[in-house]
Amino acid sequence: MSSDVTTVVIAGHLIDVDAGQVLVNQAIHLSGDRILAVAPVSDGIPEGLPVIDLSDSYVTPGLIDAHAHLIGELDTGHGYAGLVTTTAARETLVGVRNAAATVRAGFTTVRDVGSFRAFTDIALRDAISNGWVLGPRMLCAGAFITVPSGGGDITGLAIDVDGGLPRELRFGVVKNVDEVRDAVRRILHGGAELIKVIATGAVLTEGTTPGAPEFNEAEIRAAVEEAALYGVHVAAHAHGAEGIKRAVRAGVRSIEHGSLMDDESIAMMADTGTYLVADIYCGDYIEETGRRDGWSENVLRKNQETTDAQREGFTKAVAAGVRIAYGTDTGVYPHADVALQLPYMVRHGMTPMQGLQAATSVAAECMGWQDRVGSIAAGKYADLVAVAADPLATNLESLTKVSFVMKGGAVVVS
């Protein structure tokens, strides 16, 4: 073994999210971009190799955001019609900035759940994986699958410009089961590895209603079945309880937001093992920033109708044993602040270890990437974060200011 080791990282405290325990004085043996072994320092350290000494720190796996939007400028709070005033090139290059901010905040992996500009996220993903730009590993949705005038469409335009939009802004707009299947295929052929269905209205899309279902169950099931032919999961944006139930019955991998979940939908998620990815910090950001900057009154009203309800449902979901993966909706709020939701996970019912697992091992399972990321274990990517103060003793607050980040064996922050 030791002949293959290229670097050793010494962790004073190593948080083992798989076992749910903290180990002291561990040596993480790396081989290139992977972890080769984890062993007590007392077992000995190979001589003559680079050593990264984090013996004063708490080391966690690289963090994972299962609901990010890396492409484009932050939301303006006035819907998405304004996207016609910018270009895909600009949106994508802003994404380069956002990707760097995300990984520097300790998030070495994201599930990017879509952009209004089809496939810009795929271009960013490939630029990162080729080493051209700095950013997290990305699992990308490519485009939103949405009904016309739905939560993932460009709404708020005058009626006579509706048909004149660039195709890339309406790539996943579909009207029936057959069109759903077509859209899934086209999006996967475009390089996506995840399908995102907008099952209900949205807080930030003008004119839509978060509580209102937009797809019927057969349409969501068509997406799930077609994606499954390619070994791909479906994530369903769903705020209202009826939309959540349709999506769970249709077999989606995860419910995104889940803001207005009722007891029945929580029980269904618990029974089926459907992941809940609830952005329980974002509402505070929208309220504060939206009031200050004069966001649309409709957006602010919808945000108020969903924020507290989502947190109450989240607490119930934790108690019911629903699998919960960390997901933030950055893109609505700044990517550098992606960790701000971690303390909220604890405030609303999780233990600190559960909150950290949501942002590491459970998020990795939700993505189907548990073979490569989500814990500090042999065979996985050498994605590591370190902080000075114990995350578990600070209700995860200390992770909002990371002091060290490694992605794939390369030091990003130190």
Ligand SMILES: [Zn+2]
């Ligand atoms: Zn989102």
